[in-house]
Amino acid sequence: MSAPDVHAPVPPGEPDPALETWFDRLSAAVAEELPAAVELRHRLHADPRLSGEEQDTADAVVAALGLGEGRPVAGTGRLVRVVDGPGRCVALRAELDGLAVDEATGVPWTSTTGVMHACGHDAHLAGLVAVARAVARVGGPAPLVLLLQPREERSPSGAADVVASGVLTEERVDSVVAAHVQPQLAAGVVNATPGPVNAxxxxxxxxxxxxxxxxxxxxxxxxxxxxxxxxxxxxxxxxxxxxxxxxxxxxxxxxxxxxxxxxxxxxxxxxxxxxxxxxxxxxxxxxxxxxxxxxxxxxxxxxxxxxxxxxNEPVLANDPEIARATVPWLARGGVTVDDGWRSFGADDFSHFCTGHRGLMLFLGVDGGPETADGRRPGLHSPRFLPGDEVVGEVAAALLAGYLAGAGLLGPVEAPAG
Incomplete structure (x- = not known):
């Protein structure tokens, strides 16, 4: 599928009506993809792989996308193009790996292998698939590629290897957008902080x-x-x-x-x-x-x-321009937007921010039931399990980032029909 040609620029400060139309059309298409995406989340969660061993996970995601095998990158990773077109493109990234954790959630799709998606990567991948299938089906305002990244949880960094491979330069990637669940934020809040956000x-x-x-x-x-x-x-x-x-x-x-x-x-x-x-x-x-x-x-x-x-990782500094451009699309989706939260956690997504417009969005989630002492499970806990609604929330955040990145590439033509 090809990206549409551009039209005359919209005056600065005014919402782009073409992007607004794209937002409405793609949001509806994403909603239609969510039931299948939730099922995919369950399958990925039940059968995770450790860092460097994610081939089966990558194959499962590629099969769910239905867009071809993609391009191998950083060993077990894949780069899949969704919308072709000349010029620069937007990339959406999700992580393939799980952690060496014995799961204790008790859900029917619990992993029993001693490896667990205890950091939300299953939901990130499923939300990415929902957006990608929606864009592949109804079109998109700019060229789009998907980055299925290996080895986020351990060194050597999968992101650093992706950057070193030169594939993002070859694909003319302008912006890289990701979303990550974060139980330190209230459920329903999406964070888009300009500048340093992770250490x-x-x-x-x-x-x-x-x-x-x-x-x-x-x-x-x-x-x-x-x-x-x-x-x-x-x-x-x-x-x-x-x-x-x-x-x-x-x-x-x-x-x-x-x-x-x-x-x-x-x-x-x-x-x-x-x-x-x-x-x-x-x-x-x-x-x-x-x-x-x-x-x-x-x-x-x-x-x-x-x-x-x-x-290990450099500072994760969100590009201020794309961070601010994403906020209106998040708000249009009905979420509460925060633009000041930071944490001393780290993510190798920071490597993408050194040569591209990078944006890591953090999504507030409820990590699971409280323990007897009133605590809720956090990231990397064997009981960490946000509800299935998080798949749609990840998809909405990635869609907002994609539209923002598309708008920064230049003026956009409204979808036909």
Whole structure:
């Protein structure tokens, strides 16, 4: 199917009547696709695959699309073109992989394989299919491709590999849009924050080396455990004293490893953790400060320290133009729009934002029934399971992003008929 030719531009500031017509037509078509999309969600949820092993999931989604096999990308991923046409296009992305989680939801379509779609990827894929089938059936205002992305949940990043492959440049992708469920937002709210919305992430390991010995003769040792304990405490002051509190950062020590016996002082002790920032300059500052604190604190205890860090994802910064352009279409769909929520979570969608207009929309959901202590399950919980209505909500968000991206490509012609 080909995209229509463009017509004369609509004056700035006025709603494009052609896009409004497309919105009405495509919204109705998406609604017709939702029953099948919900069934697809159930099938995907019952039979998930781990990162790097998503071939069966990709095959199932491609079969549901009915648009051909698509183009392999990043190993088990696919790129599928829905609307052909010259010039630049809009891409919609959804993730293929599940997590190594034993599901505890109890629904008839529960996964029993030790792998679970505990992060909403099943709903993201199903909503994407609903939009794609609707556009394939009634047409669309701009060229459209689908990105079925592998390995979002672990390194090496599937998104980074997609970008490195050059396929988005070859396909002339202008905008990449995704939607992700988020139980920290109220159900019915869709977030479209311009600028940074998810953090950059780094992993780090601090290794302290001293001189071990008998626990009963501490004066004969240079205790790396004591030095490491001081380092961990000192690291907790870095964020509060080095980073603008209106921006924030997270430095978390989450693993400690030292010794094998209560009466033996070991030669080495290690701490591992993560660093999350919203600004690249804070990342560089804190990594250097982390090294300085570790080395100098260890020296004060007669030990030495080395720091190894590994960068994971960059800051996920939504393109302000497409974020703002999406808001009217979300509102037209009847949802409450939020444009200020941010989180120190991370998503490798951030790699798409470095060379394209990127937009990650977050959808507020109810993650499942409350526990006895009044808590609801969050992302990656074995009990996390938004209701099937989320498939339609994901589809509506992706449709809004597609229309916004189409409008940024230039003037649009109304559908025929």
């Amino acid at each position: 950059a992430t780094d992993e780090f390991t601090v290794t302290v080396t001293g001189h071990g010995g008998h626990g009963g003769y501490p004066h004969t040792t240079l205790d790396p455990v004591l030095a490491l304990a001081a380092i961990v405490v000192n690291l907790q002051q870095l964020v509060s004293r080095r980073v603008d509190p209106t921006v924030g950062a997270v430095l978390a020590v989450t693993q400690l490893d030292a010794g094998a016996s209560f009466n033996v002082v070991p030669d080495t002790a290690r701490a591992r953790g993560g660093l999350r920032v919203m600004r690249e300059e804070d990342r560089e500052l804190l990594l250097q400060a982390l090294t300085d604190v570790a080395e100098h604190t260890a020296t004060a205890y007669g030990c030495t320290a080395t720091v190894h860090s590994e960068s």
